Amino acid sequence: MIRWLVGLIGWSLAATSALAADPVTIGVGYLGIAGTRSTLSLVEQPAENDGVAGARLAIEDNNTTGKFLNQRFTLEERRIKEGEDVVQAASALAEKNGFIVADLPADALLKVSDALRDRGTLLFNVGAIDERLREADCRANVIHTAPTRAMLADALGQYLVWKQWKRWLLVVGSHDEDKLFADALRRTATRFGAKIVQERTFEDKGGARRTDSGVTLIQRQMPVFTQQAPAYDVLVAADESEVFGAYLPYRTWDARPVAGSAGLVPRSWDAAQDQWGAIQMQNRFFKLNSRRMTALDMQAWTAVRMIGEATSRTNSGDVRKATDFIKGPDFSVAAFKGTRLTLRDWNLQLRQPILLVDGRMVVSVSPQEGFLHQVSELDTLGYDRPESKCKLK
Amino acid sequence: MQAEVSEVMRRSLRRDGAPPPPRAGEVRTARGRRSLLLRAALLMVLATTAAPAHAFIAYVSNEKSNTVSVIDTDSWTVTKTIKVGQRPRGIDFTRDGKFVLVAVGDDDTIQVIDAKTQTVVDSLPSGPDPELFAQDAAGKILYVANENDNTVTVIDLEKRARLGDIQVGVEPEGMTISPDGKTLINTSETTNMAHFIDTASRQIVANVLVDARPRFAEFKHDSSEVWVSSEIGGTVSIIDPRKHEVIGKVTFEIPGLRKEAIQPVGIGMTKDDKTAFIALGPANRIAVVDVATRKVTKYLLVGQRVWHVAFTPDEKYLLTTNGVSNDVSVIDVAAQKVIKTIQVGELPWGVTIAP
Numbered sequence: 001m002i003r004w005l006v007g008l009i010g011w012s013l014a015a016t017s018a019l020a021a022d023p024v025t026i027g028v029g030y031l032g033i034a035g036t037r038s039t040l041s042l043v044e045q046p047a048e049n050d051g052v053a054g055a056r057l058a059i060e061d062n063n064t065t066g067k068f069l070n071q072r073f074t075l076e077e078r079r080i081k082e083g084e085d086v087v088q089a090a091s092a093l094a095e096k097n098g099f100i101v102a103d104l105p106a107d108a109l110l111k112v113s114d115a116l117r118d119r120g121t122l123l124f125n126v127g128a129i130d131e132r133l134r135e136a137d138c139r140a141n142v143i144h145t146a147p148t149r150a151m152l153a154d155a156l157g158q159y160l161v162w163k164q165w166k167r168w169l170l171v172v173g174s175h176d177e178d179k180l181f182a183d184a185l186r187r188t189a190t191r192f193g194a195k196i197v198q199e200r201t202f203e204d205k206g207g208a209r210r211t212d213s214g215v216t217l218i219q220r221q222m223p224v225f226t227q228q229a230p231a232y233d234v235l236v237a238a239d240e241s242e243v244f245g246a247y248l249p250y251r252t253w254d255a256r257p258v259a260g261s262a263g264l265v266p267r268s269w270d271a272a273q274d275q276w277g278a279i280q281m282q283n284r285f286f287k288l289n290s291r292r293m294t295a296l297d298m299q300a301w302t303a304v305r306m307i308g309e310a311t312s313r314t315n316s317g318d319v320r321k322a323t324d325f326i327k328g329p330d331f332s333v334a335a336f337k338g339t340r341l342t343l344r345d346w347n348l349q350l351r352q353p354i355l356l357v358d359g360r361m362v363v364s365v366s367p368q369e370g371f372l373h374q375v376s377e378l379d380t381l382g383y384d385r386p387e388s389k390c391k392l393k
Numbered sequence: 394m395q396a397e398v399s400e401v402m403r404r405s406l407r408r409d410g411a412p413p414p415p416r417a418g419e420v421r422t423a424r425g426r427r428s429l430l431l432r433a434a435l436l437m438v439l440a441t442t443a444a445p446a447h448a449f450i451a452y453v454s455n456e457k458s459n460t461v462s463v464i465d466t467d468s469w470t471v472t473k474t475i476k477v478g479q480r481p482r483g484i485d486f487t488r489d490g491k492f493v494l495v496a497v498g499d500d501d502t503i504q505v506i507d508a509k510t511q512t513v514v515d516s517l518p519s520g521p522d523p524e525l526f527a528q529d530a531a532g533k534i535l536y537v538a539n540e541n542d543n544t545v546t547v548i549d550l551e552k553r554a555r556l557g558d559i560q561v562g563v564e565p566e567g568m569t570i571s572p573d574g575k576t577l578i579n580t581s582e583t584t585n586m587a588h589f590i591d592t593a594s595r596q597i598v599a600n601v602l603v604d605a606r607p608r609f610a611e612f613k614h615d616s617s618e619v620w621v622s623s624e625i626g627g628t629v630s631i632i633d634p635r636k637h638e639v640i641g642k643v644t645f646e647i648p649g650l651r652k653e654a655i656q657p658v659g660i661g662m663t664k665d666d667k668t669a670f671i672a673l674g675p676a677n678r679i680a681v682v683d684v685a686t687r688k689v690t691k692y693l694l695v696g697q698r699v700w701h702v703a704f705t706p707d708e709k710y711l712l713t714t715n716g717v718s719n720d721v722s723v724i725d726v727a728a729q730k731v732i733k734t735i736q737v738g739e740l741p742w743g744v745t746i747a748p
Contacts, residue, residue, distance in 0.1 A: 061563045064543055065584040068562065068600040277582065277606075280522070280540045280564050305583075312585070312602060334583070334605040334625040338675075339653040377651060 024317040029097035040246040054297030058304030098319035103127035124303035138390035151382035155354030155366035157188035165233035222251035269298030278336035351378035454481035455738025483525040484743035488532025538565040580607035599637035659701035695722035
């Protein structure tokens with residue numbers, strides 16, 4: 001924060017001495033929920049500024065570019081506490097900010113997008129991976145930089161099939177989002193020729209994620225839970241709720257790898273990603289935030305960079321012009337993933353390669369070689385144009 | 394292709410511990426040794442009469458191995474491998490031909506290799522993570538792009554001292570200097586601009602927006618145009634350096650290859666400004682471009698992930714560094730054909746040839 005302020009002050013000093021005209025100010029709002037969720041692994045516990053830290057770095061990057069174009073970017077952060085009205089908060093943010101980066105659950109995002117539709121605010125969904133936001137519930141004023149469950153599942157599935165691990169034991173959590181991820185994994189299996197040999201449900205009976213007695217009990221439970229399975233190559237876990245997934249690796253009855261919500265995990269970004277010039281980005285992020293960069297940070301960075309890209313290409317701070325440019329055929333953004341990222345014009349989802357990571361390394365990047373597509377190989381991940389139910393309005 | 398395969402096979406043989414295959418003419422009897430000597434003498438006679446006297450020395454930086462491979466362009470073999478610092482990328486001869494400068498990004502410095510002894514003799518005070526650099530015409534001043542802190546560092550080559558920094562866009566990379574030495578061009582990868590810097594005042598005089606992730610800039614020898622490659626944008630922008638405007642673009646289309654795989658990086662332009670050779674990264678090809686019409690006339694298949702190119706001083710050959718296949722392709726410039734592949738270290742990146 002301080003660094004950012006110092007940067008801004010330094011920038012404004014430079015601006016007053018070098019530039020005659022006042023810079024065009026481009027306001028970006030960041031709307032999120034207060035508090036963080038609990039994860040099984042302590043090292044994966046998100047920081048309080050998860051997401052917004054990425055947006056802040058992109059604001060810095062945009063301002064470095066902006067000083068050559070007389071454009072200045074600002075970030076206003078708003079976190080909703082329990083019981084607060086999200087629409088009210090969004091409307092207040094939209095007063096000064098033509099662009100809003102939102103890390104909200106699907107229902108809240110839809111409320112906000114409908115409330116801001118007539119105002120012309122452009123929203124970026126950086127957090128919600130729900131398919132329905134790009135399908136039946138898609139909106140013309142919402143751009144999605146977060147990947148979807150189907151994209152993540154397909155990215156994992158392509159690799160498992162390439163590896164010839166085609167027999168999956170699917171273990172599903174008992175919460176709704178676990179079931180949605182399981183749906184995506186089933187679709188992937190059908191698309192790419194994998195076989196789910198059996199499905200098991202892991203009931204969430206409540207309980208703490210941290211205990212003093214530690215692993216003793218887990219070490220007894222997990223082998224028992226996974227025994228007597230039909231022959232399988234890989235255990236695929238659907239546990240977005242962080243109830244059991246991370247307990248599975250090295251504890252399955254049979255010696256099998258784990259993938260999905262634990263083990264080999266599909267993500268839009270990872271702290272270990274250092275290919276395609278990403279090391280510069282990782283260094284910049286660490287310098288600014290004193291921690292490593294998460295997938296949510298990257299999704300927010302990409303959103304704010306898309307705004308910067310649009311305002312520099314159109315040489316204007318006008319939201320409508322930027323929106324038209326982003327939705328137009330010439331738009332692309334570079335995001336350290338080895339290829340240009342573009343928008344699916346039928347539902348405003350950002351096409352992107354998905355990393356497969358194990359917590360320490362990037363194991364692979366999907367789409368995998370050999371998964372072909374007539375338009376873009378990135379469209380082998382997730383729902384394609386002919387399948388889409390989205391009608392943008 | 395054939396040469397590549399057999400080279401790989403030989404290497405794997407050696408790794409397996411099997412003895413290297415005997416070279417032609419190598420025999421182990423006393424009589425044989427005499428005959429070998431005789432053959433050698435004969436060869437020398439032949440060499441002095443028939444072989445051209447234009448052998449050059451090429452230096453290739455290997456990003457992953459932390460080495461520089463030295464290639465003799467007469468025999469097309471690696472004659473020496475020099476250990477350098479971490480992550481060597483940008484590489485260039487000093488103007489006097491006495492030293493080779495190599496940017497070792499992860500050690501935050503530029504190392505100096507003595508071309509005579511082929512050993513590292515010194516290092517320069519560049520800023521953090523240097524990648525590419527340019528020298529002024531006299532070879533006295535070095536301009537270095539520092540990817541990590543959005544600056545171009547100015548270094549006095551004789552005193553080995555840092556003279557100052559110039560603030561540019563996010564992730565500065567490509568560097569070139571105009572033939573008259575008055576204008577320095579720097580490209581910044583995330584800002585997507587070519588910055589025109591006046592070398593006398595060290596001030597930016599213009600910023601030209603180009604396509605995404607600009608990586609390399611090259612002046613035409615007659616100074617009339619600057620060519621800037623955009624890796625992610627997949628184009629080469631042609632800029633008028635007087636008006637500071639993009640006046641044209643080179644685009645690429647390769648049947649059967651998806652557009653995303655075409656990622657232009659290195660550019661080499663012949664001295665007559667008639668032909669440009671552009672490395673297309675994961676498209677595994679060099680595009681041959683007619684400079685006048687700005688159209689691609691031919692695509693030459695080289696190794697995988699081709700990064701940068703360098704001409705031999707007589708412009709008979711062009712060398713390309715192929716990152717993923719760990720080799721260097723040799724192109725016969727007149728015939729526009731790939732004639733040779735040379736195995737080097739891991740992830741070859743930059744290449745420079747003794748003047």
